[in-house]
Amino acid sequence: NAGVTQTPKFQVLKTGQSMTLQCAQDMNHNSMYWYRQDPGMGLRLIYYSASEGTTDKGEVPNGYNVSRLNKREFSLRLESAAPSQTSVYFCASLGQRSSYEQYFGPGTRLTVT
Amino acid sequence: RKEVEQDPGPFNVPEGATVAFNCTYSNSASQSFFWYRQDCRKEPKLLMSVYSSGNEDGRFTAQLNRASQYISLLIRDSKLSDSATYLCVAMPGDSWGKLQFGAGTQVVVTP
Numbered sequence: 001n002a003g004v005t006q007t008p009k010f011q012v013l014k015t016g017q018s019m020t021l022q023c024a025q026d027m028n029h030n031s032m033y034w035y036r037q038d039p040g041m042g043l044r045l046i047y048y049s050a051s052e053g054t055t056d057k058g059e060v061p062n063g064y065n066v067s068r069l070n071k072r073e074f075s076l077r078l079e080s081a082a083p084s085q086t087s088v089y090f091c092a093s094l095g096q097r098s099s100y101e102q103y104f105g106p107g108t109r110l111t112v113t
Numbered sequence: 114r115k116e117v118e119q120d121p122g123p124f125n126v127p128e129g130a131t132v133a134f135n136c137t138y139s140n141s142a143s144q145s146f147f148w149y150r151q152d153c154r155k156e157p158k159l160l161m162s163v164y165s166s167g168n169e170d171g172r173f174t175a176q177l178n179r180a181s182q183y184i185s186l187l188i189r190d191s192k193l194s195d196s197a198t199y200l201c202v203a204m205p206g207d208s209w210g211k212l213q214f215g216a217g218t219q220v221v222v223t224p
Binding site for chain 2: 031033035040041042043044045048050058090094100101102104105106107
């Protein structure tokens with residue numbers, strides 16, 4: 001099992017460009033999450049999907065959109081990148097309600113110039 | 114104010130020593146608590162859950178104090194490999210799966 005995979009690992013964008021961060025999990029988990037991590041801020045939830053077909057805003061959703069394409073895949077889109085979106089982005093998934101362990105992907109390091 | 118607050122450190126610890134640090138949480142409705150470990154530029158991974166009665170996993174001991182709304186982590190007999198950032202995490206009872214992360218406490222174990 002690969003667990004949670006993310007692509008790309010690194011990306012540099014110019015202000016105003018758009019891009020989609022891809023995330024996939026092979027653990028048959030229902031819930032998936034997108035976080036951003038900035039120095040001194042901890043991980044902040046951008047969007048989450050409790051199950052296939054549903055998505056909800058997290059703490060910092062502005063400037064982002066998401067798509068839960070199927071149970072495996074949850075993508076994050078930046079329509080018009082801004083320097084404030086320079087960050088490390090982590091995707092995570094969570095399985096049964098009896099377990100609270102979130103499994104994280106390796107992260108995408110995004111720089112917006 | 115952040116929901117979960119941690120001392121960023123770094124806590125510099127000689128190999129073999131004991132180190133302990135706390136985090137505080139502001140949401141009294143938080144039901145579940147965890148410690149995650151994050152190595153430099155890597156993804157966070159669950160270290161242990163924190164139970165009301167306190168729990169131990171090898172050299173790691175976690176305690177929860179609901180009255181004062183803080184969680185602690187103690188590491189005994191520190192190893193070089195314990196050098197990492199430790200993230201304190203709370204989950205409100207009405208928001209299953211939506212974890213609230215602290216910014217992390219950095220621990221550096223020195224030879």
